[in-house]
Amino acid sequence: MILNALLLALREIRRNLLRSFLTVLGIVIGVGAVITMVTLGNGATKMVSDQIASLGSNLLMVMPGQRLGPGRDSAGAPKFKIADIEAIQQQVNGLKAVAPVVGSPVTLVAGTQNWSSTVSGTTNDYFISGNWKIAAGRQFTDDEERAGKAVCVIGNTVRKELFGAGNPVGSSIRVKTFDCEVIGLLVAKGQGGMGQDQDDTVLMPLRTAQRRLTGTLDIGSVMVSLKDGTDATAAIAQLRSLLRERRKLAENADDNFNVMDTKQIAETLSGTIGTMTALLGAVAAVSLLVGGIGIMNIMLVSVTERTREIGIRLAIGALENEVLWQFLIEAVVLSACGGLVGVALAFAACLGLSSLMHIPFLFNPAINLTAFGFSAAIGVIFGYVPARRAAQLDPIEALRHE
Amino acid sequence: MSAPLIELRGITKTYGQGQAAFQALRGVDLSIAAGEFVAVMGPSGSGKSTAMNLLGCLDTPTSGEYRFQGINVEQLDRNQRALLRRQCLGFVFQGFNLLARTSAQENVELPLLYRGEPGAVRHTAARAALAKVGLDGWETHTPAELSGGQQQRVAIARAIVTNPLVLLADEPTGNLDSKRSHEIMELLGRLNSEQGITIIMVTHEPDMAHYARRIVHFVDGLVDSDSATEAA
Numbered sequence: 001m002i003l004n005a006l007l008l009a010l011r012e013i014r015r016n017l018l019r020s021f022l023t024v025l026g027i028v029i030g031v032g033a034v035i036t037m038v039t040l041g042n043g044a045t046k047m048v049s050d051q052i053a054s055l056g057s058n059l060l061m062v063m064p065g066q067r068l069g070p071g072r073d074s075a076g077a078p079k080f081k082i083a084d085i086e087a088i089q090q091q092v093n094g095l096k097a098v099a100p101v102v103g104s105p106v107t108l109v110a111g112t113q114n115w116s117s118t119v120s121g122t123t124n125d126y127f128i129s130g131n132w133k134i135a136a137g138r139q140f141t142d143d144e145e146r147a148g149k150a151v152c153v154i155g156n157t158v159r160k161e162l163f164g165a166g167n168p169v170g171s172s173i174r175v176k177t178f179d180c181e182v183i184g185l186l187v188a189k190g191q192g193g194m195g196q197d198q199d200d201t202v203l204m205p206l207r208t209a210q211r212r213l214t215g216t217l218d219i220g221s222v223m224v225s226l227k228d229g230t231d232a233t234a235a236i237a238q239l240r241s242l243l244r245e246r247r248k249l250a251e252n253a254d255d256n257f258n259v260m261d262t263k264q265i266a267e268t269l270s271g272t273i274g275t276m277t278a279l280l281g282a283v284a285a286v287s288l289l290v291g292g293i294g295i296m297n298i299m300l301v302s303v304t305e306r307t308r309e310i311g312i313r314l315a316i317g318a319l320e321n322e323v324l325w326q327f328l329i330e331a332v333v334l335s336a337c338g339g340l341v342g343v344a345l346a347f348a349a350c351l352g353l354s355s356l357m358h359i360p361f362l363f364n365p366a367i368n369l370t371a372f373g374f375s376a377a378i379g380v381i382f383g384y385v386p387a388r389r390a391a392q393l394d395p396i397e398a399l400r401h402e
Numbered sequence: 403m404s405a406p407l408i409e410l411r412g413i414t415k416t417y418g419q420g421q422a423a424f425q426a427l428r429g430v431d432l433s434i435a436a437g438e439f440v441a442v443m444g445p446s447g448s449g450k451s452t453a454m455n456l457l458g459c460l461d462t463p464t465s466g467e468y469r470f471q472g473i474n475v476e477q478l479d480r481n482q483r484a485l486l487r488r489q490c491l492g493f494v495f496q497g498f499n500l501l502a503r504t505s506a507q508e509n510v511e512l513p514l515l516y517r518g519e520p521g522a523v524r525h526t527a528a529r530a531a532l533a534k535v536g537l538d539g540w541e542t543h544t545p546a547e548l549s550g551g552q553q554q555r556v557a558i559a560r561a562i563v564t565n566p567l568v569l570l571a572d573e574p575t576g577n578l579d580s581k582r583s584h585e586i587m588e589l590l591g592r593l594n595s596e597q598g599i600t601i602i603m604v605t606h607e608p609d610m611a612h613y614a615r616r617i618v619h620f621v622d623g624l625v626d627s628d629s630a631t632e633a634a
Contacts, residue, residue, distance in 0.1 A: 001518075004515055004516070004518070007515075008515070015504060305502075308499070309501060309502075311499070312499045312500075312501060313512070314460075314484065315460055315487065315495075315499070316487070316512060316513045316516070316561075317484060317485070317487045317489075317491075317513050317516045317517070317564075318484065319481050319485070320480055320484065321481075394461050394462060395460040395461075396461040397461075399495070
């Protein structure tokens with residue numbers, strides 16, 4: 001009896017290709033969308049949390065102005081000077097590196113290639129605080145730093161844009177009005193926590209940038225990295241009181257500078273990721289629902305035609321159970337096919353998109369099973385339940401169904 | 403005369419409830435012996451189709467007793483009635499009721515499939531039945547590719563492929579022109595005389611009724627007259 005039902009079910013599927021295709025499509029989309037979305041979301045989350053972990057929690061960023069974020073007032077606040085950097089180095093305990101940073105957007109030209117990037121004027125401490133390694137060439141020499149020579153260390157993106165795959169060390173780049181010798185290449189880091197390209201950077205001695213690019217002795221920000229085991233809270237407090245003193249702030253005045261702990265950034269980002277994950281979950285739930293409704297629709301739309309079919313089958317001697325088995329098998333086969341195709345498609349899509357978006361591909365069995373199970377269940381229920389109702393009618397009523 | 407194959411006693415059928423209730427059959431008594439060819443006639447609304455559906459176990463009466471080969475059909479459950487349809491009855495509908503997008507061959511094989519006949523038997527029997535109704539060469543055509551008369555002949559082939567005891571036909575010629583109608587009636591006549599299949603046929607065309615050997619007239623849900631024809 002089941003074998004017959006299987007035969008009949010497969011025949012019906014083949015015979016109604018369009019209906020079968022639409023049913024399968026509904027399930028494919030329901031399953032595929034959910035899995036793709038959640039898998040990519042998980043990958044992105046993983047990537048960001050990895051980046052946060054790689055930042056470490058012993059880095060402080062000191063900037064003029066009151067706070068980060070909208071409405072910040074950095075324009076009016078006094079910038080730092082080299083004397084501030086020296087004072088921090090001498091008077092705050094437990095520091096590993098103190099790197100002043102002067103940023104300036106520039107257009108770089110090498111041969112026939114040009115590229116817009118940002119120059120950071122800084123010291124060799126930057127390699128420590130920014131956790132940069134040299135892939136080729138070398139850091140700045142004391143002489144170069146003191147004299148403000150036209151030398152630079154470039155990031156991997158700048159190398160790719162200007163020199164292709166070649167070794168840039170020893171070549172020359174035109175930065176605004178002057179030529180600058182490339183003395184080093186940084187090891188690639190990839191995307192930063194905010195999605196920016198960390199490798200799109202050019203490092204120069206602080207003095208070079210001040211003299212030739214910004215034309216002032218101002219320092220935009222300071223990157224302070226703490227020795228392992230240093231109490232960040234104590235170091236921040238020390239740094240704050242030092243800077244308040246140097247900037248002659250009255251007892252009750254607000255700070256006109258901002259010390260940011262990367263731990264804080266990490267916490268902020270974790271919060272954001274939590275929100276993102278919740279959002280993704282909600283989107284996934286909605287897609288499941290929409291996919292489910294699609295499946296439901298196509299199943300219910302064909303009920304009229306199928307009710308007559310059930311009437312015919314009953315009239316020529318089919319048992320109720322035989323009809324039900326046939327419809328159940330049809331629903332299961334279609335749902336399972338749709339589910340499997342959906343899973344496969346989602347796998348391919350995740351593979352392609354994750355490499356395109358530079359995020360890791362994390363196969364998540366739970367979401368695959370959930371999406372498959374949910375869609376297949378809807379397919380089976382809405383394929384089977386109306387059939388059961390029809391099969392319980394007197395044959396003549398099923399035949400008369402309009 | 404042998405014991406009747408089919409016996410109806412005081413059968414009533416009411417559709418709807420309360421004010422809207424409509425009594426289609428109001429106490430029908432009828433008995434039909436094996437091998438008869440009965441035409442059921444009557445104006446529309448007289449209950450002849452309802453009676454036909456009850457005879458075919460496609461519908462259940464509101465009250466009364468239906469005995470088939472002495473078995474009280476009312477006491478059978480749904481599955482037993484389905485088995486009765488499967489084993490003993492063949493049904494030809496006015497609207498053909500073939501499965502769409504399904505070849506003539508497969509439509510005719512279907513009752514055999516439910517009987518559990520193996521593929522080779524189904525195949526041969528269905529071909530033979532289609533040949534009997536003059537449709538050899540049309541096995542692979544779907545209902546949409548067949549004319550009305552051809553579809554009706556497929557339906558008849560489907561009804562007789564199981565060699566039923568009784569063939570129930572509800573206006574088998576209702577949708578056909580007169581030439582096709584006569585072909586179908588001659589076919590039914592042959593099935594009755596050559597194979598001894600009991601045929602009960604609803605029709606409103608006196609021409610068609612005269613192929614039968616007995617005519618039962620329904621009026622207002624009751625048997626009004628019951629007479630033999632010249633063919634008998």
